[in-house]
Amino acid sequence: MERREVSFRIQRYNPQVDRAPFYDNFRIAVEKGITILRALNYIKEHLEPRLTFRAFCQAGICGSCAIRINGVSRLACTTQVWDVLTGGGDDPILIEPLDNLEVIRDLVVDIDPIMEKLKRNQSWVKPAIPEEELGRKEHIVSDEQFETINAASDCILCGSCYSECSMMQVNRDYISPPVLLKAFRMNNDTRDTLGCQRLREVTTDNGLWDCAHCYKCMEHCTKKIPIMDGIHHLREEAFARGMTHTEGARHAQAFFDDIRDIGRLKEVTLPLRTKGVLGSLGMVPLAIKMGLKGRKPPLLVKRIPDIERVRDIYDRLEADRGGEVVGAIHELPLRSAPRSGGCL
Amino acid sequence: MEHRYDIVIVGAGGGGMFAALEAVRTNPRVSVAVISKVYPTRSHTSAAQGGVNAALGNKDRDDTVELHVFDTVKGSDYLADQDAVDYLCGQAPSVVRELENLGAPFSRFADGTIAQRPFGGTVKDRCCYCADKTGHTLLHTLFEQCLRRGVTFFNEYFLLSLEHADGDCQGVITLNMATSAIETFVAPVVILATGGHAKMYWNRSSNAAGNTGDGQAAALRAGIPLKDMEFIQFHPTGLRKSGLLVTEGARGEGGYLLNRHGERFMARYAPQKMELGPRDLVARSMETEIIEGNGFESDAGSYIELDLRHLGAEAIKKKLPQIRELSMHFEGVDPIEEPIPVRPTAHYSMGGIDATMARTAIRGVYAVGECACVSVHGANRLGGNSLLDILVFGKRAGQEAALEAPERKAHGITPPAVRRAADEIRSYANHERYERYGIIREEMGKAMGDNVGIYRVEERLRTGVDEIHALRERFRRIRLFDTGTVYNTNLIQILELKNMLDLALCVAVTALERQESRGSHYREDFPRRDDGAWHRHSLCTMGSDGEVSLGHKAVTMGKYSLETRSY
Numbered sequence: 001m002e003r004r005e006v007s008f009r010i011q012r013y014n015p016q017v018d019r020a021p022f023y024d025n026f027r028i029a030v031e032k033g034i035t036i037l038r039a040l041n042y043i044k045e046h047l048e049p050r051l052t053f054r055a056f057c058q059a060g061i062c063g064s065c066a067i068r069i070n071g072v073s074r075l076a077c078t079t080q081v082w083d084v085l086t087g088g089g090d091d092p093i094l095i096e097p098l099d100n101l102e103v104i105r106d107l108v109v110d111i112d113p114i115m116e117k118l119k120r121n122q123s124w125v126k127p128a129i130p131e132e133e134l135g136r137k138e139h140i141v142s143d144e145q146f147e148t149i150n151a152a153s154d155c156i157l158c159g160s161c162y163s164e165c166s167m168m169q170v171n172r173d174y175i176s177p178p179v180l181l182k183a184f185r186m187n188n189d190t191r192d193t194l195g196c197q198r199l200r201e202v203t204t205d206n207g208l209w210d211c212a213h214c215y216k217c218m219e220h221c222t223k224k225i226p227i228m229d230g231i232h233h234l235r236e237e238a239f240a241r242g243m244t245h246t247e248g249a250r251h252a253q254a255f256f257d258d259i260r261d262i263g264r265l266k267e268v269t270l271p272l273r274t275k276g277v278l279g280s281l282g283m284v285p286l287a288i289k290m291g292l293k294g295r296k297p298p299l300l301v302k303r304i305p306d307i308e309r310v311r312d313i314y315d316r317l318e319a320d321r322g323g324e325v326v327g328a329i330h331e332l333p334l335r336s337a338p339r340s341g342g343c344l
Numbered sequence: 345m346e347h348r349y350d351i352v353i354v355g356a357g358g359g360g361m362f363a364a365l366e367a368v369r370t371n372p373r374v375s376v377a378v379i380s381k382v383y384p385t386r387s388h389t390s391a392a393q394g395g396v397n398a399a400l401g402n403k404d405r406d407d408t409v410e411l412h413v414f415d416t417v418k419g420s421d422y423l424a425d426q427d428a429v430d431y432l433c434g435q436a437p438s439v440v441r442e443l444e445n446l447g448a449p450f451s452r453f454a455d456g457t458i459a460q461r462p463f464g465g466t467v468k469d470r471c472c473y474c475a476d477k478t479g480h481t482l483l484h485t486l487f488e489q490c491l492r493r494g495v496t497f498f499n500e501y502f503l504l505s506l507e508h509a510d511g512d513c514q515g516v517i518t519l520n521m522a523t524s525a526i527e528t529f530v531a532p533v534v535i536l537a538t539g540g541h542a543k544m545y546w547n548r549s550s551n552a553a554g555n556t557g558d559g560q561a562a563a564l565r566a567g568i569p570l571k572d573m574e575f576i577q578f579h580p581t582g583l584r585k586s587g588l589l590v591t592e593g594a595r596g597e598g599g600y601l602l603n604r605h606g607e608r609f610m611a612r613y614a615p616q617k618m619e620l621g622p623r624d625l626v627a628r629s630m631e632t633e634i635i636e637g638n639g640f641e642s643d644a645g646s647y648i649e650l651d652l653r654h655l656g657a658e659a660i661k662k663k664l665p666q667i668r669e670l671s672m673h674f675e676g677v678d679p680i681e682e683p684i685p686v687r688p689t690a691h692y693s694m695g696g697i698d699a700t701m702a703r704t705a706i707r708g709v710y711a712v713g714e715c716a717c718v719s720v721h722g723a724n725r726l727g728g729n730s731l732l733d734i735l736v737f738g739k740r741a742g743q744e745a746a747l748e749a750p751e752r753k754a755h756g757i758t759p760p761a762v763r764r765a766a767d768e769i770r771s772y773a774n775h776e777r778y779e780r781y782g783i784i785r786e787e788m789g790k791a792m793g794d795n796v797g798i799y800r801v802e803e804r805l806r807t808g809v810d811e812i813h814a815l816r817e818r819f820r821r822i823r824l825f826d827t828g829t830v831y832n833t834n835l836i837q838i839l840e841l842k843n844m845l846d847l848a849l850c851v852a853v854t855a856l857e858r859q860e861s862r863g864s865h866y867r868e869d870f871p872r873r874d875d876g877a878w879h880r881h882s883l884c885t886m887g888s889d890g891e892v893s894l895g896h897k898a899v900t901m902g903k904y905s906l907e908t909r910s911y
């Protein structure tokens with residue numbers, strides 16, 4: 001069995017005694033095939049009993065052990081030490097708690113904010129069946145309808161995407177990727193009756209429209225769920241249901257129209273179209289400041305030369321509504337069951 | 345700090361959460377709190393891959409509750425209580441449909457009904473599933489519904505003791521893990537749903553690190569007997585290196601077990617059911633093959649191969665995606681291309697808190713799920729019957745608790761009881777102590793695996809009992825090295841080890857006592873079932889000196905009388 005010495009550089013912090021987080025180094029001999037979690041357990045049992053982290057199933061299904069390894073959020077129990085060695089194996093492996101959540105101690109973070117957001121956004125199915133009739137008969141659900149929510153129901157609430165999300169970085173009140181994914185999963189469940197209500201909640205401030213499209217959540221999902229497909233489908237659903245009055249929706253619509261019509265943005269009128277007249281007034285000081293700094297958006301925007309090609313893209317997307325947006329990294333792409341009809 | 349509730353549920357796995365849901369639904373006026381040492385969706389129910397049994401008849405139209413009862417009773421080697429089995433199987437269809445109604449994403453047949461697959465030890469295909477993540481999706485569905493109903497959770501609270509006054513439930517003492525503060529929950533009704541204890545086999549176990557039987561140990565210390573503790577199920581297909589589980593669904597879908605001669609050896613042990621014989625039989629057959637030198641050899645120990653290649657890439661990806669992932673992560677093997685190295689692993693605890701239709705000997709205390717022994721699994725549990733057990737009895741306990749709670753009163757938990765708990769915790773940090781957690785735990789796993797494993801014989805069982813006694817003695821000198829109060833996991837490890845040691849003693853002692861072979865309990869020196877002497881449940885109680893004494897209890901029979909079990 002291949003063995004080698006490996007150094008671990010682990011972030012420590014006990015709010016009771018430490019003024020600020022610091023790093024501790026441990027060097028241990030590990031065998032090939034050992035996971036980061038086994039290494040942490042070894043360190044705890046043999047070198048530092050105070051080292052604090054969460055773990056439970058050891059099999060990648062409970063979501064307890066998500067941490068940042070060399071700066072990337074992943075599960076300690078499914079990550080092999082060998083796979084994260086850098087510098088020919090001489091660099092220490094950097095171990096830190098998840099980002100965007102308060103540290104309780106060392107690698108343990110407070111995940112209650114995720115639970116709160118799940119609750120606020122009605123992350124559950126409310127069936128049409130009356131209470132007293134539960135259990136009498138099955139809903140009939142086609143295999144296709146099941147497949148629609150299959151991948152999204154893989155989420156183990158590990159928080160990795162929450163930690164990687166760029167929007168979370170600037171706004172802790174942001175709805176967050178796992179909660180958006182749950183909303184997608186529920187809104188595409190044919191048995192659920194809360195679609196409109198949930199979507200209304202999801203599209204309020206700090207919600208669906210704030211997502212920055214950075215794809216980081218999806219790139220780092222420990223279950224390889226194409227979260228972004230879910231987010232896109234929710235946005236489409238918001239439009240299909242006529243929820244076009246929110247700032248975010250208007251912003252998206254303005255983008256959509258500009259690109260279709262001229263191939264670029266008409267920045268000057270964007271605030272007007274997004275925020276309305278009153279809202280835009282609030283932006284006047286910012287505009288003046290930007291103007292003084294010489295950052296003026298062009299007043300007249302010309303159509304780009306090969307606008308036909310842009311139109312072609314629009315046409316093709318139009319023809320494949322509800323299709324998957326990006327190449328599937330998951331074996332089962334998220335396809336939405338197109339919902340339509342306005343909401344009361 | 346003191347909390348007061350009408351009902352306190354300890355455990356937020358499938359059993360605990362269904363109980364909570366049902367309690368608030370049955371009587372919205374009762375206050376309910378759920379206490380759990382991990383966040384609800386992290387409970388071990390999430391690990392159940394294969395599925396849940398119910399005679400829906402979606403696949404085999406002629407399947408009936410009767411047949412399900414028969415399979416379960418026969419599977420239990422006639423040690424199950426048949427009234428409880430009748431209830432279990434009778435409620436199965438409606439309880440599974442109810443979860444479906446509430447949003448559980450089951451896989452479907454072409455006609456849109458819940459899909460069912462074959463599972464070990466059954467005459468009909470009745471295992472309902474969601475790909476190979478059934479437990480995960482059921483657990484999340486229950487959690488979602490609890491959020492919907494506004495159930496109150498106390499997450500990362502650790503049960504220390506169960507309190508009663510002359511047999512009337514008073515509540516529980518807990519440790520708030522984030523602060524290490526002792527907090528009491530005064531309640532006239534407590535439902536224990538703390539999951540199994542098969543982690544006492546440590547490295548040779550498919551269980552989560554926290555499946556340490558805390559509720560069982562608390563019940564034992566409070567005077568409730570534990571029943572049928574000698575029965576531990578070894579699952580045939582654990583991954584060679586980690587003990588992690590490859591679901592029976594893999595064989596249900598048509599996987600082969602091969603020895604190193606490439607032979608499907610199950611043909612010699614269970615010619616009819618082959619790989620889908622009951623677990624005890626398949627696990628023993630594999631162990632025999634290994635002992636007789638027909639296994640494969642490797643640095644990480646001897647093993648058998650589980651071959652899925654003939655199922656095809658498509659089926660493996662669609663129906664067994666997690667298994668594929670686990671094999672790749674933990675063995676470096678892609679089952680589409682290579683067979684998976686497996687060997688039997690400790691998996692499920694049939695025994696547990698003695699309960700009659702979920703009620704225990706203390707008035708107001710219920711026990712459900714894997715921590716309880718109702719007993720529907722007897723000497724051997726059928727795959728897919730455990731998720732069913734937690735749902736059916738979780739629901740029942742929730743209903744009864746909601747009706748019972750308004751009728752009972754809890755006076756409170758006495759200050760000396762709280763002081764005792766605090767003193768115990770403080771004492772672990774004593775400087776004169778020196779024994780290390782990791783070492784004792786390692787030796788416990790080995791003592792159990794070597795002496796109280798799949799094949800059992802008097803001499804080794806005696807060694808096992810002696811070794812566990814010695815380890816419990818050493819535990820008295822165990823040292824808590826982390827003396828902080830914020831999220832002290834070192835303390836939790838020690839408390840869990842104490843519980844496992846107490847339960848390990850119960851397992852070893854009852855295994856030594858039972859001089860017959862039945863279900864998962866196989867004695868080389870008594871290879872036959874002996875109904876005359878041993879057709880009875882075993883009971884363990886613990887005296888204040890920590891010694892275990894034994895008793896027994898009659899098995900409730902019903903329609904099916906004793907027969908030899910062959911497959």
Ligand SMILES: Cc1cc2nc3c(=O)[nH]c(=O)nc-3n(C[C@H](O)[C@H](O)[C@H](O)COP(=O)(O)OP(=O)(O)OC[C@H]3O[C@@H](n4cnc5c(N)ncnc54)[C@H](O)[C@@H]3O)c2cc1C
Nearest residue numbers: 355356357359381389394395503539558713714728730731
């Ligand atoms: C790998 C694997 C696969 C399985 N596959 C299947 C299958 O396909 N079909 C099937 O029917 N069965 C299966 N089983 C068995 C089944 O999953 C379990 O028996 C069942 O889920 C147990 O549920 P539970 O509600 O009793 O306990 P758990 O889900 O284990 O929950 C226990 C709860 O108690 C809490 N708890 C424990 N101790 C304390 C304490 N001291 N203080 C506070 N809270 C505490 C925990 O936090 C947790 O919330 C499988 C088991 C394993 C290990």
Ligand code: SF4
Nearest residue numbers: 165211212214215217
């Ligand atoms: S795509 Fe949106 S949700 Fe995902 S990480 Fe970026 S901002 Fe967050």
Ligand code: SF4
Nearest residue numbers: 155156158159161221
């Ligand atoms: S979406 Fe993926 S990364 Fe995010 S919590 Fe769920 S499983 Fe984890």
Ligand code: FES
Nearest residue numbers: 056058063065077
């Ligand atoms: S310990 Fe459960 S996911 Fe890692």
